[in-house]
Amino acid sequence: MPExxxxxxxxxxxxSNDQLSLAGKLGLRVTMRPxxxxxxxxxxxxxxNAIDRANESIFVFTSQNGVKAVEQFKQAGxxxxxxxxxxxxxxxxxxxxxxxxxMNVKTPQQQNSVGLAHLIIDDILNSPELKNAEVIHFxxxxxxxxxxxxxxxxxxxxxxxxxxxxxxxxxxxxxxHTFDGILFYSPSAVQAxxxxxxxxxxxxxxxxxxxxxxxxTAEELSIESGQHVHISPEPDTKDFLRLVARVLE
Numbered sequence: 116m117p118e119x120x121x122x123x124x125x126x127x128x129x130x131s132n133d134q135l136s137l138a139g140k141l142g143l144r145v146t147m148r149p150x151x152x153x154x155x156x157x158x159x160x161x162x163x164n165a166i167d168r169a170n171e172s173i174f175v176f177t178s179q180n181g182v183k184a185v186e187q188f189k190q191a192g193x194x195x196x197x198x199x200x201x202x203x204x205x206x207x208x209x210x211x212x213x214x215x216x217x218m219n220v221k222t223p224q225q226q227n228s229v230g231l232a233h234l235i236i237d238d239i240l241n242s243p244e245l246k247n248a249e250v251i252h253f254x255x256x257x258x259x260x261x262x263x264x265x266x267x268x269x270x271x272x273x274x275x276x277x278x279x280x281x282x283x284x285x286x287x288x289x290x291x292h293t294f295d296g297i298l299f300y301s302p303s304a305v306q307a308x309x310x311x312x313x314x315x316x317x318x319x320x321x322x323x324x325x326x327x328x329x330x331x332t333a334e335e336l337s338i339e340s341g342q343h344v345h346i347s348p349e350p351d352t353k354d355f356l357r358l359v360a361r362v363l364e
Contacts, residue, residue, distance in 0.1 A: 125323075126146070126148075127151075150299075155278065163194065175202045175203075175235065176208050178254070180279050181208075181279070182253075183211070185253055205222055208222075228259065229261055251274050255277065295323055298355065299326065326358065328347050345362055
């Protein structure tokens with residue numbers, strides 16, 4: 116069981132020094148055990164070919180890892196036009212895109228893949244210049260199906276361009292019940308936690324408080340755990356940590 120004192124939290128990814136500093140100021144003791152590893156594609160030609168073959172295209176990014184991959188492609192000399200319509204799932208991804216030269220980026224009010232799909236569908240249906248455009252989704256190999264489903268249901272062409280690979284890490288979770296809270300950043304992190312036995316042993320004993328960065332991760336976590344999941348008010352680590360501190364105070 117957790118010990119009295121400052122809440123001790125398990126975070127399933129690495130934090131930056133600034134984020135760790137904030138956690139300390141909030142009175143949180145942090146243990147970091149990354150649930151996933153990311154490997155970016157080194158095969159540039161499928162990216163160039165997909166871009167070249169599309170007469171009209173819309174670029175879509177549902178994670179910052181997709182942005183990092185395109186940044187590497189650009190550094191390797193791949194010609195990635197920055198004057199096409201660009202959509203991002205949230206403000207953090209939008210900021211990352213601006214940092215690599217995409218200045219005109221749209222984001223949905225509902226910052227998840229479903230909100231993004233609805234925004235793109237509305238724009239295409241109401242913009243004659245976009246009616247023949249193909250959506251190029253820069254994504255990972257473990258992408259979820261919601262985004263593609265909504266677009267294809269609206270007869271919008273979409274190409275999933277896999278630019279990074281997600282590997283589920285084997286996590287040491289023998290002490291998971293000693294934490295006051297566990298923080299998850301993606302459905303893949305939830306899958307890694309499950310794969311590592313996080314939801315199986317001592318199934319009659321509740322896990323610590325569970326936290327998710329967004330609604331998609333929360334849904335996966337709720338299904339796996341059967342417990343209430345706290346959701347960050349914004350998909351931002353600083354807001355996430357402040358929520359955790361309030362809940363665990």
